[in-house]
Amino acid sequence: MLYLVGLxxxxxxxxxxxxxxxxxxxxxxxxxxxxxxxxFGLDKKKLEDFFGKxxxxxxxxxxELHCNDMLEEAHDSNVCLLVIGDPFGATTHADxxxxxxxxxxxxxxxxxxxxxxxVGCCGLQLYKFGEIISIVFWEENWRPxxxxxxxxxxxxxxxxxxxxxxxxxxxxxxxxxxRGRTEFLPPKYMTCSEAAKQLLEIAERIMKExxxxxxxxxxxxxxxxxxGWNDQxxxxxxxxxxxDMDMGPPLHSLIIPGELHPLELDFxxxxxxx
Amino acid sequence: MLYLVGLxxxxxxxxxxxxxxxxxxxxxxxxxxxxxxxxFGLDKKKLEDFFGKxxxxxxxxxxELHCNDMLEEAHDSNVCLLVIGDPFGATTHADxxxxxxxxxxxxxxxxxxxxxxxVGCCGLQLYKFGEIISIVFWEENWRPxxxxxxxxxxxxxxxxxxxxxxxxxxxxxxxxxxRGRTEFLPPKYMTCSEAAKQLLEIAERIMKExxxxxxxxxxxxxxxxxxGWNDQxxxxxxxxxxxDMDMGPPLHSLIIPGELHPLELDFxxxxxxx
Numbered sequence: 001m002l003y004l005v006g007l008x009x010x011x012x013x014x015x016x017x018x019x020x021x022x023x024x025x026x027x028x029x030x031x032x033x034x035x036x037x038x039x040f041g042l043d044k045k046k047l048e049d050f051f052g053k054x055x056x057x058x059x060x061x062x063x064e065l066h067c068n069d070m071l072e073e074a075h076d077s078n079v080c081l082l083v084i085g086d087p088f089g090a091t092t093h094a095d096x097x098x099x100x101x102x103x104x105x106x107x108x109x110x111x112x113x114x115x116x117x118x119v120g121c122c123g124l125q126l127y128k129f130g131e132i133i134s135i136v137f138w139e140e141n142w143r144p145x146x147x148x149x150x151x152x153x154x155x156x157x158x159x160x161x162x163x164x165x166x167x168x169x170x171x172x173x174x175x176x177x178x179r180g181r182t183e184f185l186p187p188k189y190m191t192c193s194e195a196a197k198q199l200l201e202i203a204e205r206i207m208k209e210x211x212x213x214x215x216x217x218x219x220x221x222x223x224x225x226x227x228g229w230n231d232q233x234x235x236x237x238x239x240x241x242x243x244d245m246d247m248g249p250p251l252h253s254l255i256i257p258g259e260l261h262p263l264e265l266d267f268x269x270x271x272x273x274x
Numbered sequence: 275m276l277y278l279v280g281l282x283x284x285x286x287x288x289x290x291x292x293x294x295x296x297x298x299x300x301x302x303x304x305x306x307x308x309x310x311x312x313x314f315g316l317d318k319k320k321l322e323d324f325f326g327k328x329x330x331x332x333x334x335x336x337x338e339l340h341c342n343d344m345l346e347e348a349h350d351s352n353v354c355l356l357v358i359g360d361p362f363g364a365t366t367h368a369d370x371x372x373x374x375x376x377x378x379x380x381x382x383x384x385x386x387x388x389x390x391x392x393v394g395c396c397g398l399q400l401y402k403f404g405e406i407i408s409i410v411f412w413e414e415n416w417r418p419x420x421x422x423x424x425x426x427x428x429x430x431x432x433x434x435x436x437x438x439x440x441x442x443x444x445x446x447x448x449x450x451x452x453r454g455r456t457e458f459l460p461p462k463y464m465t466c467s468e469a470a471k472q473l474l475e476i477a478e479r480i481m482k483e484x485x486x487x488x489x490x491x492x493x494x495x496x497x498x499x500x501x502g503w504n505d506q507x508x509x510x511x512x513x514x515x516x517x518d519m520d521m522g523p524p525l526h527s528l529i530i531p532g533e534l535h536p537l538e539l540d541f542x543x544x545x546x547x548x
Contacts, residue, residue, distance in 0.1 A: 009385055013292035016282060016386075020291055086387060088394025091537065098397070098541050109395055111283055111387035111502050112290075113360060116400055118385045120362025123372070126390055127408070131433055132401040153431060159405055228385050263365065267372050 002074040002100050004087035006112025009228025010042045012050040015082075019110040023051050026080040028073055030058040032093075033169075042084070055082070059170065060092070067096055074105050085114035115227060115253055119162055122222050122234050123267025124257060130159030135195045135254070136166045137188065145202045151256050152214035158259035163199075165190035165252050189250035192223035192235075196242040196254065215239065215256060222255040222268065223247055236268040276348040276374050278361035280386025283502025284316045286324040289356075293384040297325050300354040302347055304332040306367075307443075316358070329356070333444065334366070341370055348379050359388035389501060389527055393436055396496050396508050397541025398531060404433030409469045409528070410440045411462065419476045425530050426488035432533035437473075439464035439526050463524035466497035466509075470516040470528065489513065489530060496529040496542065497521055510542040 003022045008014030015023070023029055029051070031044055048055050058070070058081065073079045087093050087109050100107050120126050131154060133147040147163070154161045168188040176183050203213035215221075217240035225233040225247040233247055242254075260268070277296045282288030289297070297303055303325070305318055322329050332344070332355065347353045361367050361383050374381050394400050405428060407421040421437070428435045442462040450457050477487035489495075491514035499507040499521035507521055516528075534542070 006387065008290060011292060013295070014290050014385075016288050016290050017294055018285060018287035021287070086391045086394060089391075089400065091399060094394070094397045094399070094541055095537060098537075098544055101544050109502075111288075111392045111395070113280065113385035113387055114391045114400075117360045117363075117388045117391045120360060120368070121383055121385070123368050125365060125368070126363065126388075127406040127438075130405055131403070131431065134401070157405065157427060164401075228383075263369060263372075267368055270372055270375050 001078050002107045003080040005110040006086045007084050008112040026078040028079045029055045031055050031082045033057050033059050086112050089114050118227050124160050130154030132162045134164045148202045155214050155258050160258045161256045163254040165195050192247045192252045192254050196239045224253045234271050236271045275352050276381045277354040279384040280360045281358050282386040300352040302353045303329045305329045305356045307331050307333050360386050363388050392501050398434050404428030406436045408438045422476045429488050429532050434532045435530045437528040439469050466521045466526045466528050470513045498527045508545050510545045
């Protein structure tokens, strides 16, 4: 049996009681480390102490390329893959479930919270969100902005846009890649401030084309950091103000609201302003 | 301190380890019963046995109108409100948090899975969903169809639509209401079949107006029942076929997909067909 167990938002005790019981009965426990936030808060060591059990880290390469080993083990024994958030937050996991199913291996999922439903904590109603977007780090020759049009479409319909911010782990320098060195750059997490600056740069470009952009520096937005952690921070301020705001350690997310219901606005205004 | 603790998808052990510890230390534990599925699976008795603790049921009236009692208790002691799904799934709870905050009471949230992120288990990617809609029971003189246009908008953009299906609990007959009797009708939960029929009735009306509807009887959709439970059922079939499908006990939800990525389609096709 293969179990995919969601770890929720990142405290060791965010695992469900059911998930905890499954970890205890499994002969092998993997921890998926690709899409996650291992450098902050939740690491293998903390989880091993909490579960009193050895855990094997499985990075993207292991899960995507070597999933056969995992599935082979799951044929005759109970194997568990721990995943930050909900198990279906990443395409990789849907792929793994499908491969397992085709190989005749039973799969059980233990769901958990993820940023996608936990953003409700800022007071914006979940059924008023439109398409989720991802804002990626710009590079010298690669500055994608297609997500701008999704924000625009959402706002036209009065819908909020949740912006997930880029995470870069296990990135290599071109030099190391060429030389086949498996040395990685330190992980990089996009901040609310970086995201706000990118969004405003796109709006400025749009304006120069003589088009009214979907938002301006004065558009009020919601900055979120470390949701579900004891030191979570939620800020309601203009995009311009967010550019200079230090929201502290990762993970950060950002919301560009659509039309605000009076209760939503009331809730946002009750948030601290810095 | 006021704790809002999500119970997740409806098994007693879907509560997080952190949520469980909070329940243990609280002097008063409420269970919100309005938006929930008390008649099926998870009831007060089961939770009391699981926690070894007395629980007070709090229906909509209690939470919305008598929240002051709850907040007064939370002034000097630890009070917990258990909520099916994630605590911010319903407007009522955002309202409660806001009222508490204004009264100077500390609030802590324990997030959990909700249908909004758990739908990922059908293989459709969460970032490809558009606005969520609610399909309500039609009555003789009240047959709203405004959600149709939201499906249309989502499909135009290639986005999936999650349709939450109506729940009617504590409904009264007009006669009982007039006589001031607090007798309630048995709870009613919309099935996938009922939702599919309503959707097709709307499409038929649109067609009669000479407009090409956003979907037809042949449009393939995903029927979901009891997600996260041991007997969960997920079906990928045409809307027409879903009309005659018995998905078993509540809760049901429905997805009208947008554009399908090959991996999404592959996953859907691996689902049982009945």
